[in-house]
Amino acid sequence: MVELRVRAGLTTRGAARRLGISSASLNRTENAKREASAEELGGMLAVYRAGEADRKLVLDLAGARPAPGWLGLAPDPPPLARFEATALSIVDFAPHAVPGLLQTAAYTRAVHTHGGDLGVALDERVRAQARRQAVLSRLSAPHYAAFLDEAVLRRPVGGSAAMAEQIRWLVSRARQPGTTVRVVPFRHGGYRNPGRFSLMRFREAAPVVYVEHEGSSGFLDGAADVERFGAIAASIAAAALDGLDSVNLMNRIASDHERA
Structure with missing residues (x-):
């Protein structure tokens, strides 16, 4: 996910602001010290503009397999x-x-x-x-x-x-x-x-x-x-x-x- 964020031209602080979470939480997630929720994961993939191949890889690693092209989130993300x-x-x-x-x-x-x-x-x-x-x-x-x-x-x-x-x-x-x-x-x-x-x-x-x-x-x-x-x-x-x-x-x- 770090690579996707960097590729999107976003700093940790900028990405966290777009995701509606703290930069500290995002840092912990990227350093494998905190597990992202399904809603946060979907938000990251959307904000980072992940392509189909990257999205599939991330979701497979996370054990989540929604329908192709679908980025699941809570209401009003x-x-x-x-x-x-x-x-x-x-x-x-x-x-x-x-x-x-x-x-x-x-x-x-x-x-x-x-x-x-x-x-x-x-x-x-x-x-x-x-x-x-x-x-x-x-x-x-x-x-x-x-x-x-x-x-x-x-x-x-x-x-x-x-x-x-x-x-x-x-x-x-x-x-x-x-x-x-x-x-x-x-x-x-x-x-x-x-x-x-x-x-x-x-x-x-x-x-x-x-x-x-x-x-x-x-x-x-x-x-x-x-x-x-x-x-x-x-x-x-x-x-x-x-x-x-x-x-x-x-x-x-x-x-x-x-x-x-």
Whole structure:
């Protein structure tokens, strides 16, 4: 792993910062004085941009054999924020909840309360989400496109008032340069829905797809996977309303929540 880190041009301190762990912990791991968790191992392979052969070798040595191209991680891993921060473009698909980059603090609290976070852990979740969202306010912000199922807007997560506030925030973000928010309406009927994913493209590095399910998440970096999710994103875009119609629908739904 040291060789992969050096090849990626990262110091121990720089790599640890991207992984969300201390440099001391990473040093102990590299010196075989500490065993990396499966989540940390997946994060290292993602941050170090390990190729298929190196990834297979590391996972075989660790006794872990996930599906090819799959880098397993815990939900909302630190590498996700790092990838978002360096991406040229991000396409987010949200079938069940507002994407993290667009959540209000009240919405984030409601989502993670349902997930079992309370007290200090919940407060840190909200702060971490705010730090992630700062990427969309930079002068060099990535082009960001979010596609939401109408169900995301209809469900009053955190209560009607909090949901109205969340949708009004989505509308304000949709009016910002470089940001698009589009809705797949109920009236469209069925469409291809693979679950939550984010397709990120970079200036020099190869694209990656972040996928998320209950209790786990990870990155797919195989060319076939990127092509497949690119096609899925295009099919979702074809099913979604355009930007103006999406904003009009969001405003109507916000008004429904405010009257509830």
